[in-house]
Amino acid sequence: MYATLNEQMDVYRAGAIELLPEDELARKIENSIKKQKPLNIKLGADPSRPDLHLGHAVVLHKLRQFQDFGHNAILIIGDFTGMIGDPSGKSKTRPQLTIDETIANGRTYLEQATIILDKSKMIVKNNSEWLSKLNFSDVIHLAAKYTVAQLLERDDFSKRHKANLPISMHEFLYPLAQAYDSYAINSDVELGGSDQKFNLLVGREIQKAYGSEPQCILTMPLLEGTDGVEKMSKSLDNYIALNDTPRDMFGKAMSVPDNMITRYLQYAAMATIDEINAVQTGLADGSIHPRNAKVDMAKKIVTLYYGFEAGENALLEFERIFKNKDLPDKIDLLEIYIENSTIGIIDLLVAANLSPSKKEARRLIEQGGVSIDSQKVSDVFSVIDIYEKKLIKIGKRNFLYVQKKSE
RNA sequence: GGGCAGGUGCCAGAGCGGUCAAAUGGAUCAGACUGUAAAUCUGACGGGUCAUGCCCUACGGAGGUUCAAAUCCUUCUCUGCCCA
Numbered sequence: 166m167y168a169t170l171n172e173q174m175d176v177y178r179a180g181a182i183e184l185l186p187e188d189e190l191a192r193k194i195e196n197s198i199k200k201q202k203p204l205n206i207k208l209g210a211d212p213s214r215p216d217l218h219l220g221h222a223v224v225l226h227k228l229r230q231f232q233d234f235g236h237n238a239i240l241i242i243g244d245f246t247g248m249i250g251d252p253s254g255k256s257k258t259r260p261q262l263t264i265d266e267t268i269a270n271g272r273t274y275l276e277q278a279t280i281i282l283d284k285s286k287m288i289v290k291n292n293s294e295w296l297s298k299l300n301f302s303d304v305i306h307l308a309a310k311y312t313v314a315q316l317l318e319r320d321d322f323s324k325r326h327k328a329n330l331p332i333s334m335h336e337f338l339y340p341l342a343q344a345y346d347s348y349a350i351n352s353d354v355e356l357g358g359s360d361q362k363f364n365l366l367v368g369r370e371i372q373k374a375y376g377s378e379p380q381c382i383l384t385m386p387l388l389e390g391t392d393g394v395e396k397m398s399k400s401l402d403n404y405i406a407l408n409d410t411p412r413d414m415f416g417k418a419m420s421v422p423d424n425m426i427t428r429y430l431q432y433a434a435m436a437t438i439d440e441i442n443a444v445q446t447g448l449a450d451g452s453i454h455p456r457n458a459k460v461d462m463a464k465k466i467v468t469l470y471y472g473f474e475a476g477e478n479a480l481l482e483f484e485r486i487f488k489n490k491d492l493p494d495k496i497d498l499l500e501i502y503i504e505n506s507t508i509g510i511i512d513l514l515v516a517a518n519l520s521p522s523k524k525e526a527r528r529l530i531e532q533g534g535v536s537i538d539s540q541k542v543s544d545v546f547s548v549i550d551i552y553e554k555k556l557i558k559i560g561k562r563n564f565l566y567v568q569k570k571s572e
Numbered sequence: 573g574g575g576c577a578g579g580u581g582c583c584a585g586a587g588c589g590g591u592c593a594a595a596u597g598g599a600u601c602a603g604a605c606u607g608u609a610a611a612u613c614u615g616a617c618g619g620g621u622c623a624u625g626c627c628c629u630a631c632g633g634a635g636g637u638u639c640a641a642a643u644c645c646u647u648c649u650c651u652g653c654c655c656a
Contacts, residue, residue, distance in 0.1 A: 216586090239646065304594095319582050328652095329651090329652045329653065330651085330652075331650095331652070348653065390598090391609085393610090401583095401599080402599080402600085404597095413609095415609095416608085416609050417609070418606060418609095419609060420608075420609040420610070421609095421610075422610055422611080423610060424610095427612095440602080453609070454607070455608095455610080456607040456608060456610085457607085459607085459608070459609095459610080460608080463608090475588080483608080483609090484608095486607060486609095488607095489609085522618085522619065522620090523619085523620075523621090524617095524618085524620080525601085525616095525617085527602085527623095527649090528602075528616060528617080529601080529616095531616085532601085532602040532603060532615070532616065533603060534601080534602045534603070535602095539592075546623095559601095559602090560601075560602065560603095560609095561602095561609070563607065571631075
């Protein structure tokens, strides 16, 4: 049922930032092989941000590796903690969620996570299952197991503390609650981003304090977003979503800076070490053109999620649109209801939702970013007849057919 | 409880009675160029308008002073620091 200890360790170590403590993990694995008993691999899911992107995928792929060796993935939906609000590492406290939102978000999360994970070896738990049962004295007992100084070691706490930014009491409780999860589900290994290292380690301490065997922790790097600098996140809008269309996935991957190519190969495209090394040396000695390396990387990512054919198509389409300035092979048609069949260009852009305001629409036209049927529109007072469908292009990559709605 | 410092546009951060729809940087969008939705350069960047001048909304909330307030006063509220 299980691969050997060394086979497993090699795979787990690959790409990880930290794996602590390694010998302990080795022991756990040995044991599991001997007893033919899978380990519990914990991953905390944040229900406040249900839309997953390639940054989340880094950890999910790691978890999948554990599954592939027969271990149990245990996803903890932080429905309880989500309702408290989590310290985000940013200066602002996260919004609190309602129960309904949490449930809906949890469902979305799972839907997207199973793009990567193996459903058959997955257990999903809501942490309200045990956390909501703790009473105040339980909480105080839990809180007594950790000190303020220990909590202040956490990077974002100490940063905020030094920068005179607010830290609420409940934020201090958050790592403890998460640690309690580890105890509650009997976690053997917990995975997380490198920013979670602190929380994961608290899990160890709390498990010990409650008399169970402590978990090992494995942290993965935080993948930079398409800007190549900040970590990938929805709020910075530098993300590639797991459910982005192949076209968008490809395009966004192409927009990462050149120096991110190998990093994306490793953590987003899940390329093998050999592939990564080949590209790295090729780029260094100039035998591989960065553009080609990037195209290749983008294609691999699309292939990983949509299959070989989609990868090919995304590449072809990208070349068509940006190299040959041609049209994509599929353009949406929007039918607009108007009295006559003519409409001013500015109103048209707003009606078609291509511009949030008339001022913005006017700007786009004045700057030469708008064309109708491949004819640049330069007059903001142009009147367009949409009895026949017309192709609107805005900027480099927004295409839309519009037509008067026939009733 | 007391003292002090603050709350400005998507974010960071200037401004401290009119010349402020508010410097600067980032983000974003458009254009040029190209190896791409890279880089670089240029421009735009609250909304409305029978159109460029005017109108509306905006500098934590509410009042007030003034011909005029993001800027001064009062009060409320939120945040941080120090003292207790």
